[in-house]
Amino acid sequence: MSRALFKPKNESQQQDIEAVDRIFFKSLKKRDHLVNSTFELRKEKISALDLKIAMCIKQRAKMTKGGYNYILEDMWNWRPYYKISSSLLPKTITENNFL
Numbered sequence: 400m401s402r403a404l405f406k407p408k409n410e411s412q413q414q415d416i417e418a419v420d421r422i423f424f425k426s427l428k429k430r431d432h433l434v435n436s437t438f439e440l441r442k443e444k445i446s447a448l449d450l451k452i453a454m455c456i457k458q459r460a461k462m463t464k465g466g467y468n469y470i471l472e473d474m475w476n477w478r479p480y481y482k483i484s485s486s487l488l489p490k491t492i493t494e495n496n497f498l
Contacts, residue, residue: 412462419462423455423474434480442481449479456489467491 407416430448433441456474460467467475467490475491485492 406464407462408464416459416462419455419459420471423452423459423471426451426455427473427477430480445480446483449481449483450487452477453479453483453488453492456491460489 407413426448430445430452433445433448456470456477459470459474463469470491474489478492479488
């Protein structure tokens, strides 16, 4: 896949895409840590991080040439831990493919 396809629609959005990517990976790391910790699951915190991740994916798709077809593979493979309203989720998620 061409690296050019991961570029923003407008060059002025490059910093925005990089910021969205940083927020996505930081939130994903926090969420995975909460899920894998031995402490009791904190549903509210995990759900909040999942919503933040979903917003990052949607924003990245809006800014990237090709939209959802050219988002990062980690974004494509992400699934929320708890059920979230489908209107808040990116198009990559269907009701049948939750964790």
